[in-house]
Amino acid sequence: MSGIEQIMPGFWRIPVPLPGNPLKELNSYLIRGQDENLLIDTGFRIEPCRAAITEALTELGVRREETDILLTHLHSDHSGLAPELVGPERRIYVGRVDLPYLANSAVWKKDFGPRFLKMGFSEAEVGRRQTENPAQSMAPEDCDRYFPLDEEDTITCGPYTLRAIFTPGHTPGHLCFAMDEERILLTGDHVLFDITPNIATWRELPDALGSYLDSLEKMEAFAAYRALPGHRGGGGLGPADGGTEGTPRRAADRGAGRGPHRTGTYGL
């Protein structure tokens, strides 16, 4: 019972359960080429995620030796299993700015520890974050297989080409991926449909919410595209599918002295 959904020929959505997490499920996507595969996002480094995704990959006839991995961003519900699922000679592609957090987990301690203490958290709270927060405890093992991607870099697998769209905000190096021929945008956690992405504090983003809103404006170029998000169901990116407000317009919001309502945040 893997619940795999075929989206196009050679392109599937694999639901990966996130037990005990309000996000419920991660959408992993697989492209199967002639003798290479591309797996997009992976799930936490915990057994239920591992079991679901390995079962699905077996069902789809995917060989690990032929599999590269593409990550929309560094969060552990997307990256957790990447080092163990990538083929021995293959790459894990990820945005250049997110890469250091994955390659070396010490970056977290070094960066977040002192900043959180300065913000007023206690030593105990900062310590608990390192051990109990799934962002840390279910994160991937350190690994040297990462390969950095920049805006407009492309990756081709089988008949499909994915173009990186730099969308900082949810994480500092978040990438969406445009499949221009097919008019599909893999939105990662940048655009979700019935829940909202959380915006947190990052050393690289002095105004993370401002960066996020700027990145949302980039979505106007994809109004005719179908969005395939990292969690829950997808939809269209045009105003007709965007509710009464359509795509938020930052300048207009500021001018009117109000912003669109954003509620509900989860830690990933």
Ligand SMILES: [Zn+2]
């Ligand atoms: Zn995320």
